[in-house]
Amino acid sequence: MRLAPRYSVAAVSHVGRRQNNEDFHRVMRLEVPQGNLLLLAVADGMGGMEAGEWASKVAIEALSEAVRAYAEHLKGGRPAVGLSKVMEKAFTLAAKRVEKEAERLGKKGMGTTLTAFLYADWLKEGVVGHIGDSRAYHLTPKGLKRLTEDHSWVAERLREGVLTRTEAERHPYRNVLTRALGLPEARFDLKEVHLSPGEGVLLVTDGLYGLVPEEEWVLGKDLQASLEGLLAEALRRGGDDNVTAVALRVE
Secondary structure: OOOEOOEEEEEEEEOOOOOOOOEEEEEEEEEEOOEEEEEEEEEEEEOOHHHHHHHHHHHHHHHHHHHHHHHHHHHOOOOOOOHHHHHHHHHHHHHHHHHHHHHHHOOOOOEEOEEEEEEEOOOOEEEEEEEOOOEEEEEEOOEEEEOOOOOEHHHHHHHHOOOOHHHHHHOOOOOOEOOOEOEOOOOOEEEEEEOOOOOEEEEEOHHHHOOOOHHHOOOOOOHHHHHHHHHHHHHHOOOOOOEEEEEEEEO
16 A cells, blocks of 8 residues: 555564464554654564553554654644654653553563654654564665664574574574563664665564565565565464564655
8 A cells, every 4th residue: 555655555464373463563654744754663562462462552552652742743833853762752651651551460571572663754764663573674676684683582692603593593592582661671772764765664573584584585566465475475384473564665
């Protein structure tokens, strides 16, 4: 589908072989006097079926609330602030909301990954916010470039050279997160991204890259068809986890 005249977006999400879909995602466009604010986000909940499903939704709803508040700020004629500052506030709000809900529900250990992209079309710039092991990629005519690092025990050992990639893919601790919303001191990463025509951003949960390595991904002109193809391949290879992906490309 086309989100705005100069952008195309796509989104897929599937429960896989799980009973519940603990992934949650969002694609949102907000009109402001300067142009358009675009938000893409994916979250992968943890802490049990109902708890994980609720945590991912709470995080993205809080993120969206913060971005809407910034849009109202701009509509009111107040000065713009850096997108990194907006994303920092949004992630901080999301972390607080997840912690509060975990306490309210008595769901200790409830948490979620959160990877999001906020883009201002009048600046041709955006920012990625990230915590956990969902991922963001920069789409370019030359291929994909990963923008985030996984916050997991195995990924840290891989970066230290303690494990090989093959060992990491098979390690029993491969799903153990070291950072997530809901865990103590939920530190998140921010990264600014400039998009030229023909470029974009792809966000995915581990249900996709865990079964279909990024080296095999091909994203053609039709973003929706491309994501549906990747989802179908993940399901063909077992689909043992929820699978979610969202993408945006500047035309």
